[in-house]
Amino acid sequence: MLTSEKASGSVISEGRLSMESFETESARRGRQLADLYHRYNIDTEEVDDVQSLPIRFLVEVGKVGLAKYIFKEIIHYKGNTEVILSRPCTYGVFSGPVGGFSPRPHLCVGCLRCTIQHPEFVKVLPNPERLSLGDSYTTHGHIAAIDEEAKKGMVPVRGQGYRGRFGGPGFDGMLTDMSEIVRPSRDGIHGRELIGTSVDIGSKPMHLSFDEKGEIKGIKPKMFSIQVPFIFDLPPGNLGTEKLIRVIDSTSKGIDTLACVNSSDVERMAIDSANIIPVLSIDDAQKSSNFPNARLIQLDGWDSSAVDAARSVSDAMIGVRIKFEEGWQLRLDSAVNHGVEVIHLLADLHGRGEDGQFVIELFKEAHLRLIEQGRRDLVTLIGAGGIVGADHVPKSIISGLDAVALDLPVLFALQGRSDGSLVERAGVIGNLPNKMDEGWAEQRLTNLCGSWRNQLLEILGAMGIREVRRLRGEFGRSMIVEHLEDEAFEGIAGYVGGGN
Amino acid sequence: MTIVKPSELLIEKTTNLLHNGMNARAFGDFGAPEALGDARWTDELILSTWHMAETGKIPEKLNFKTGNSDGGFDRLKFQFLDESEWVEHSEKISTKLDLNRRGDEKNKISIDIPWYGGGMSYGSVSINVMMSRARNARRWNSFISTGEGGYPTELREVEENVITQVATGYFGVEEDTIQAAPIVEFKYAQGAKPGLGGHLLAVKAGEDVAKLRGSVPFVSLFSPFPFHSTYSVEDHSKHLDWIETINPKALLSVKVSTPHDVDMVAVGSFYAGAHIIHLDGGYGGTGAAPEIAKKNIAMPIELAIPKVHKFLVAEGVRDRVTLIASGGIRTADDMAKAIALGADGCVLGTTDLVGLGCTRCSNCEGGPSGRGCPWGLTTTDIELQEWVPQDWAVQRLDNLYSAMQWRMRDILRKLGLDDVTQLRGRTDLLQYIPKEASE
Ligand code: SF4
Ligand code: SF4
Numbered sequence: 001m002l003t004s005e006k007a008s009g010s011v012i013s014e015g016r017l018s019m020e021s022f023e024t025e026s027a028r029r030g031r032q033l034a035d036l037y038h039r040y041n042i043d044t045e046e047v048d049d050v051q052s053l054p055i056r057f058l059v060e061v062g063k064v065g066l067a068k069y070i071f072k073e074i075i076h077y078k079g080n081t082e083v084i085l086s087r088p089c090t091y092g093v094f095s096g097p098v099g100g101f102s103p104r105p106h107l108c109v110g111c112l113r114c115t116i117q118h119p120e121f122v123k124v125l126p127n128p129e130r131l132s133l134g135d136s137y138t139t140h141g142h143i144a145a146i147d148e149e150a151k152k153g154m155v156p157v158r159g160q161g162y163r164g165r166f167g168g169p170g171f172d173g174m175l176t177d178m179s180e181i182v183r184p185s186r187d188g189i190h191g192r193e194l195i196g197t198s199v200d201i202g203s204k205p206m207h208l209s210f211d212e213k214g215e216i217k218g219i220k221p222k223m224f225s226i227q228v229p230f231i232f233d234l235p236p237g238n239l240g241t242e243k244l245i246r247v248i249d250s251t252s253k254g255i256d257t258l259a260c261v262n263s264s265d266v267e268r269m270a271i272d273s274a275n276i277i278p279v280l281s282i283d284d285a286q287k288s289s290n291f292p293n294a295r296l297i298q299l300d301g302w303d304s305s306a307v308d309a310a311r312s313v314s315d316a317m318i319g320v321r322i323k324f325e326e327g328w329q330l331r332l333d334s335a336v337n338h339g340v341e342v343i344h345l346l347a348d349l350h351g352r353g354e355d356g357q358f359v360i361e362l363f364k365e366a367h368l369r370l371i372e373q374g375r376r377d378l379v380t381l382i383g384a385g386g387i388v389g390a391d392h393v394p395k396s397i398i399s400g401l402d403a404v405a406l407d408l409p410v411l412f413a414l415q416g417r418s419d420g421s422l423v424e425r426a427g428v429i430g431n432l433p434n435k436m437d438e439g440w441a442e443q444r445l446t447n448l449c450g451s452w453r454n455q456l457l458e459i460l461g462a463m464g465i466r467e468v469r470r471l472r473g474e475f476g477r478s479m480i481v482e483h484l485e486d487e488a489f490e491g492i493a494g495y496v497g498g499g500n
Numbered sequence: 501m502t503i504v505k506p507s508e509l510l511i512e513k514t515t516n517l518l519h520n521g522m523n524a525r526a527f528g529d530f531g532a533p534e535a536l537g538d539a540r541w542t543d544e545l546i547l548s549t550w551h552m553a554e555t556g557k558i559p560e561k562l563n564f565k566t567g568n569s570d571g572g573f574d575r576l577k578f579q580f581l582d583e584s585e586w587v588e589h590s591e592k593i594s595t596k597l598d599l600n601r602r603g604d605e606k607n608k609i610s611i612d613i614p615w616y617g618g619g620m621s622y623g624s625v626s627i628n629v630m631m632s633r634a635r636n637a638r639r640w641n642s643f644i645s646t647g648e649g650g651y652p653t654e655l656r657e658v659e660e661n662v663i664t665q666v667a668t669g670y671f672g673v674e675e676d677t678i679q680a681a682p683i684v685e686f687k688y689a690q691g692a693k694p695g696l697g698g699h700l701l702a703v704k705a706g707e708d709v710a711k712l713r714g715s716v717p718f719v720s721l722f723s724p725f726p727f728h729s730t731y732s733v734e735d736h737s738k739h740l741d742w743i744e745t746i747n748p749k750a751l752l753s754v755k756v757s758t759p760h761d762v763d764m765v766a767v768g769s770f771y772a773g774a775h776i777i778h779l780d781g782g783y784g785g786t787g788a789a790p791e792i793a794k795k796n797i798a799m800p801i802e803l804a805i806p807k808v809h810k811f812l813v814a815e816g817v818r819d820r821v822t823l824i825a826s827g828g829i830r831t832a833d834d835m836a837k838a839i840a841l842g843a844d845g846c847v848l849g850t851t852d853l854v855g856l857g858c859t860r861c862s863n864c865e866g867g868p869s870g871r872g873c874p875w876g877l878t879t880t881d882i883e884l885q886e887w888v889p890q891d892w893a894v895q896r897l898d899n900l901y902s903a904m905q906w907r908m909r910d911i912l913r914k915l916g917l918d919d920v921t922q923l924r925g926r927t928d929l930l931q932y933i934p935k936e937a938s939e
Binding site: 057077080082083086088089090091092107109110111112113115116117118119120123124125126145155156157158159160161162163164165166167168172174175176177178179180181390391395455458459461462463464476477479481484485487488489491492493494495496500 | 506507509510513514517518521522524525529530533534535536538539540541569570571572574575576579688689692694695696699725726727730731732735736756757759760765782783784785786787788789790791792793794795796797798799800802803804805806807827828841850857858859860861862863864865867868869871873874875878884927928930931932933934935
């Protein structure tokens with residue numbers, strides 16, 4: 001109580017409170033405390049498109065067929081305009097000045113009423129240009145979802161049920177659990193606001209040792225929190241322009257997360273700050289001293305002497321980026337042995353390690369390895385690769401990560417287009433909109449983060465989990481479709497297991 | 501633009517165009533629309549449903565059995581006997597299902613087909629759709645559920661075929677609607693949005709809808725999650741006791757989603773007094789749900805049924821409870837497979853809507869027009885709802901159910917069975933189609 005009073009800055013009145021004034025006084029102090037309280041929220045706001053995705057549907061109307069039809073109707077309905085002018089489309093595709101003679105296909109939502117009503121002269125086709133966006137992993141569906149999320153900042157809601165395949169590879173093969181009655185709060189749907197999405201970055205030692213003076217012995221644990229379990233990774237391929245870096249810098253500050261930026265860019269652009277993670281090559285470890293404001297610096301690869309060199313010149317936490325390439329497990333062990341507090345694990349952009357394993361298995365292996373060694377809380381695991389949908393965030397955390405790092409979603413949130421392969425980070429060729437306005441771009445990225453955070457809240461709320469930190473490694477709150485199939489279809493002729 | 505009730509002439513014109521157009525597509529006068537269908541409901545599945553709804557017969561040239569989802573029902577088929585062993589197709593093959601298997605003093609209810617209509621609230625669908633489904637349920641001695649939106653007075657004329665749903669917002673739950681109901685359904689969760697409650701958008705909560713729900717017109721209505729009076733299975737039992745006090749004869753149904761522990765939930769519900777345990781799988785339909793929930797939360801129904809069935813068997817209570825499956829069940833073949841996996845019967849929702857013209861376009865929640873379904877199904881828009889005349893819709897559903905019952909009997913006879921209850925849990929009659937075989 002005293003602490004709260006101090007924190008609230010309230011003045012403690014002299015002497016004892018009388019019974020009469022007690023209620024008024026405690027109500028006043030309660031109000032004062034409540035007013036100080038700030039609940040974390042990401043402020044989203046719908047923004048206009050500057051480089052819209054190709055439209056969903058092409059609408060083709062046979063002009064001769066339409067003309068004949070109208071002529072027939074004029075005769076048949078004897079000029080009754082209510083009937084003659086009625087149109088099949090409630091979305092305005094045929095409501096332009098010349099109606100169906102010049103349809104407005106960008107308004108089409110594919111209800112198909114027009115082509116059912118008038119099969120003789122109306123066709124509605126999926127737009128092949130839209131279907132060709134992305135690649136076999138980051139599909140046009142992911143890109144369209146990111147585009148919508150970044151535009152509106154909302155959770156995408158639609159009618160009718162699920163339209164996709166049963167389970168599927170990668171993240172699609174994992175389902176999340178729900179609880180019929182247990183909730184994060186008793187406030188039902190509104191209880192989601194009470195769910196925490198902050199995560200701790202750094203090491204949480206199992207115990208602290210103190211010297212005779214009461215000071216902590218050895219390396220003092222460094223730890224800080226960010227408000228969402230996702231950070232921005234190094235922009236892949238050719239995307240690391242100054243403009244984009246400025247946008248992820250300001251967005252990460254706005255929502256209180258982190259952004260990885262090449263150290264040379266941090267220096268050149270003079271953006272060293274608490275929200276920036278300068279990423280240095282091993283050879284440049286000594287240059288860590290150039291970033292006095294950074295809370296976390298990453299070295300691109302594991303090398304003990306490089307970590308020592310960085311530590312000798314910087315007070316920041318020194319993290320290490322480790323690719324899922326042969327021997328990654330030993331590199332992880334050595335880095336943790338050496339006291340590295342943050343490991344940033346990297347799969348390719350299809351979420352695969354060098355051996356072809358998917359990140360669900362890879363993240364899980366890293367997490368379990370550290371648990372078996374009894375030191376999981378000594379290190380923060382961040383992971384990247386293949387995270388291109390809102391559901392991939394909780395699924396990665398269930399697989400053992402503390403936080404994920406976003407790469408390609410940034411490109412598509414800013415209405416950029418990719419050209420060619422989206423597998424290797426270095427090979428990504430992306431084109432951001434010409435003359436991209438930085439305020440617009442920051443709002444789009446903020447919207448994406450707001451939408452993904454709200455979708456995370458949906459998943460956590462359904463499970464009845466009150467903070468995302470408790471989701472880490474909770475395999476028991478996920479269901480693997482293949483395992484469920486084994487349980488359900490065991491003994492059925494032809495079923496050989498593993499979803500086959 | 502002011503929306504007004506359309507004239508009779510306009511209704512006639514539009515409905516003729518829509519109905520003729522559906523027939524033209526379903527009968528092959530024109531090909532399938534290029535943009536129709538998805539992995540779960542392929543273009544052929546939608547067109548075959550239209551065909552059945554128009555003719556009452558299964559189509560010869562369209563796949564009316566499975567979708568293209570690459571798993572679940574779409575990878576299961578029946579191991580039929582040699583033709584010489586088939587039972588003759590006849591009405592003697594029973595498709596009847598008893599819903600009260602507890603042997604208590606409550607209503608003894610049998611339905612003529614092993615399925616009934618799932619909850620679609622007034623507001624999420626028009627009164628025409630709701631009444632058409634209810635009137636069709638009467639023809640088939642089956643049921644529909646009110647969903648969570650109250651009990652429009654029109655439903656009174658078919659109250660013997662209406663299940664009153666009690667959901668977390670208690671919208672429209674009245675003493676008399678509980679007393680009128682042969683079955684009362686407690687909805688704990690919905691497969692398409694498990695653990696998330698419900699949300700009727702303001703645009704759909706017009707005057708009549710708001711009145712039924714005891715609310716103000718054009719205000720968004722949330723059903724919270726979960727029941728705020730339920731902390732445990734014991735509290736759940738209290739719920740059922742409460743209904744029993746108001747209507748001692750009503751059967752009690754408990755609708756739950758499909759989490760990891762769905763088997764435990766089912767057994768708990770049974771011991772709390774449920775006659776029907778209704779599992780709603782993750783791929784089920786909805787008027788509006790977050791996309792992330794539809795795809796990711798809870799398990800598909802194909803995987804939940806055997807889990808629950810086996811657990812109820814192991815608990816020794818399987819024959820005292822009716823297990824109903826829903827959520828992504830599209831066809832007679834799906835229903836037969838669900839029963840072979842361990843359900844007693846099924847609940848249909850989307851299939852009814854597809855029978856009435858739904859193209860699965862996903863704009864039910866309002867879409868950019870804000871008016872809801874352009875086909876007049878999931879909307880209360882005064883113009884659009886007129887595109888679904890009740891008599892036409894009742895006949896469509898009746899035809900569709902005839903075709904599905906025919907197909908259900910066809911499956912049974914080819915397995916040498918003459919009663920649908922003999923199929924329950926017969927996984928030995930199923931075959932899994934391995935991935936390579938279909939690639
Ligand atoms: S498909 Fe629907 S939305 Fe598209 S043009 Fe036709 S009627 Fe309009
Ligand atoms: S809006 Fe589309 S998906 Fe929804 S009921 Fe109507 S036709 Fe079906």
